[in-house]
Amino acid sequence: MMLVNGQPSDSVSALDRGLSYGDGLFETIRFENSKAPLWGRHMQRLALGCERLRIPMPDGELLRQEAQQVSAGLREFVLRITLTRGLGERGYAPPAVAAPTRIVAAFTMPTISNALYIHGIRLHRCKTMLADQPLLAGIKHLNRLEQVLARAEWNDPAIGEGLVCDYRGNVVSATAANLFAVVDGKVVTPAVNRCGVAGVARGAMLDALPDCQVRDLPLDEALSASELFLSSSVRGILPVQAVGDTVYAPGPVVRAMQQHWCVLGFPTEQA
Amino acid sequence: MMLVNGQPSDSVSALDRGLSYGDGLFETIRFENSKAPLWGRHMQRLALGCERLRIPMPDGELLRQEAQQVSAGLREFVLRITLTRGLGERGYAPPAVAAPTRIVAAFTMPTISNALYIHGIRLHRCKTMLADQPLLAGIKHLNRLEQVLARAEWNDPAIGEGLVCDYRGNVVSATAANLFAVVDGKVVTPAVNRCGVAGVARGAMLDALPDCQVRDLPLDEALSASELFLSSSVRGILPVQAVGDTVYAPGPVVRAMQQHWCVLGFPTEQA
Numbered sequence: 229m230m231l232v233n234g235q236p237s238d239s240v241s242a243l244d245r246g247l248s249y250g251d252g253l254f255e256t257i258r259f260e261n262s263k264a265p266l267w268g269r270h271m272q273r274l275a276l277g278c279e280r281l282r283i284p285m286p287d288g289e290l291l292r293q294e295a296q297q298v299s300a301g302l303r304e305f306v307l308r309i310t311l312t313r314g315l316g317e318r319g320y321a322p323p324a325v326a327a328p329t330r331i332v333a334a335f336t337m338p339t340i341s342n343a344l345y346i347h348g349i350r351l352h353r354c355k356t357m358l359a360d361q362p363l364l365a366g367i368k369h370l371n372r373l374e375q376v377l378a379r380a381e382w383n384d385p386a387i388g389e390g391l392v393c394d395y396r397g398n399v400v401s402a403t404a405a406n407l408f409a410v411v412d413g414k415v416v417t418p419a420v421n422r423c424g425v426a427g428v429a430r431g432a433m434l435d436a437l438p439d440c441q442v443r444d445l446p447l448d449e450a451l452s453a454s455e456l457f458l459s460s461s462v463r464g465i466l467p468v469q470a471v472g473d474t475v476y477a478p479g480p481v482v483r484a485m486q487q488h489w490c491v492l493g494f495p496t497e498q499a
Numbered sequence: 500m501m502l503v504n505g506q507p508s509d510s511v512s513a514l515d516r517g518l519s520y521g522d523g524l525f526e527t528i529r530f531e532n533s534k535a536p537l538w539g540r541h542m543q544r545l546a547l548g549c550e551r552l553r554i555p556m557p558d559g560e561l562l563r564q565e566a567q568q569v570s571a572g573l574r575e576f577v578l579r580i581t582l583t584r585g586l587g588e589r590g591y592a593p594p595a596v597a598a599p600t601r602i603v604a605a606f607t608m609p610t611i612s613n614a615l616y617i618h619g620i621r622l623h624r625c626k627t628m629l630a631d632q633p634l635l636a637g638i639k640h641l642n643r644l645e646q647v648l649a650r651a652e653w654n655d656p657a658i659g660e661g662l663v664c665d666y667r668g669n670v671v672s673a674t675a676a677n678l679f680a681v682v683d684g685k686v687v688t689p690a691v692n693r694c695g696v697a698g699v700a701r702g703a704m705l706d707a708l709p710d711c712q713v714r715d716l717p718l719d720e721a722l723s724a725s726e727l728f729l730s731s732s733v734r735g736i737l738p739v740q741a742v743g744d745t746v747y748a749p750g751p752v753v754r755a756m757q758q759h760w761c762v763l764g765f766p767t768e769q770a
Contacts, residue, residue, distance in 0.1 A: 230513055232513060237513070238512060238513055238514070239510040239511060239512055239513055240510060240511060240513050240518060241509060241510055242501055242503060242508070242509055242510055242511050242581075242602050242604065243509070243604075244518065245647075246518045247511060247515065247517045247518045247581070247583075247641070248525070248581070248641070248643075249521070249641065249642075249643035249644065249646070249647055250520070250521025250641050250642045250643060250644055251643070251644060251647050254519070256589070281644070281647075281648075282651065306589065308589065310513075310518070310519070312518075313647075318527070318577065318579065318606050318609075319609075319650075319675065320643065320646045320647050320649075320650035320674055320675055321650045321651070321654075322647060322650070322651050324654070331513050333513065333514075335589050338589075338590075356634060357634075359630035359631055359632035360630055360631070360666065361630035361645070363627060363628075363645070363648060364644055364645070369644055370518070370519070370520065370521050370644075371520075371521050371642035371643070371644045372519075372520035372521060372522070372591065372642070373520065373521055373522060373552070373635055373640055373641075373642045374632065374634070374635070375520070375591045376516075376520055376522050376552075376584075376591050376593060377552075377634060378591075379590075379591035379592045379593070380553065380592070380593050383592075383595070395631065403591055404590065404591055
């Protein structure tokens, strides 16, 4: 079920600026036992995105009510909130008074084999590189062609994600998840102030890893890691089993983070 | 009037990938006397975008028929064709078989004072800079947040456009038009292989200016030009009167290009 500006609907105006220019933001929020353990973080990131794009932030309580309404009794689901700048005349100039479009929709949880949580996920090394754009980095906006191009690079179902770099030779993330590496015994995750998304699960992991370094992570350094793992607000914490032909084994850090994921309120999805 | 996949409609699915990810392309095509003098160039650029994003190109004859249908007897109008990858499941992976969404809509021509064609247009110097992304440069895709941010920088109606640079200090274009400069007696227009859009009017001007240099154009060099002018498939050829406080006078090159614009089939819009 779906709500558009609070009304049951599955369509939006063909003149919506979300469609015309990708002028908006989104969040995908996992619900478990009818609760969203990371709700507050999602709202924080949405608010940051609204501030950056100067779109009025919707009321959080309203979004909560609409989430409940579209879930239609589901206890496990993924909520997608899409917020656009609303209807627009032709042309890039934002309307003086924005009347945002708010789409709230529930989707069934994707099925992910438990083997991936135990043994890890295989990554394709993407040729698509992310552009540096500090004005848009970190937030979850609707301009996602880079991710679409990166994800289109493979269709082998045995490969679950792609490793994506920037043009400076640093690893940024997977196509739809953040990345952590254990290098020389230290946990590192790429900075996302020039490109990439500041994932909500990443934020939760960083709180649990106060010594984690947030910095540029050159590809060679990432590939030489003793552990690699992904964080995603929908898929949780996934060890990386391989990047191309380079193989990794799940180690103690990813196992600790998987346990932390359970502490946050998500189910046990690992060995 | 508007057609969505050939049917009269003013809405699209809220699950369209054009809305979810900006996963698509568009063209805005000016019709004059019920004819679109640059139609062929628009179709060429759309085809290039389709190839780059691997979206099937719609039949050109079908688009022509739909353009006629939505124009509803208008002789002067702007046609917007939006082409998306169509419906998608949640997630960046493009569907194995794309069923694109095709939106064809007619808009009235914007009113532009003839004084702007005679004396020129004033430009704001945008702080928003464009990211280098060769994979998306040149084509007219739906990821336009950079342009929205740049255009949002001013709302003085006396300022008609913005001058936008890349992060390397080169001028790229206006927010919704290409730029030409006359420097030391040579015509120069910025290359658009790292960012920017390969404008259809720009292409027509380049054909008429065989000696035009297509290269990086440092901001200082652009500001020192003896002439600056903009090209837009909708607005035509506009002299630049000022960039911030720096003033320019229309010169012989922009006048020749305005004449060429008429030869192409557009009305006389200059002194």
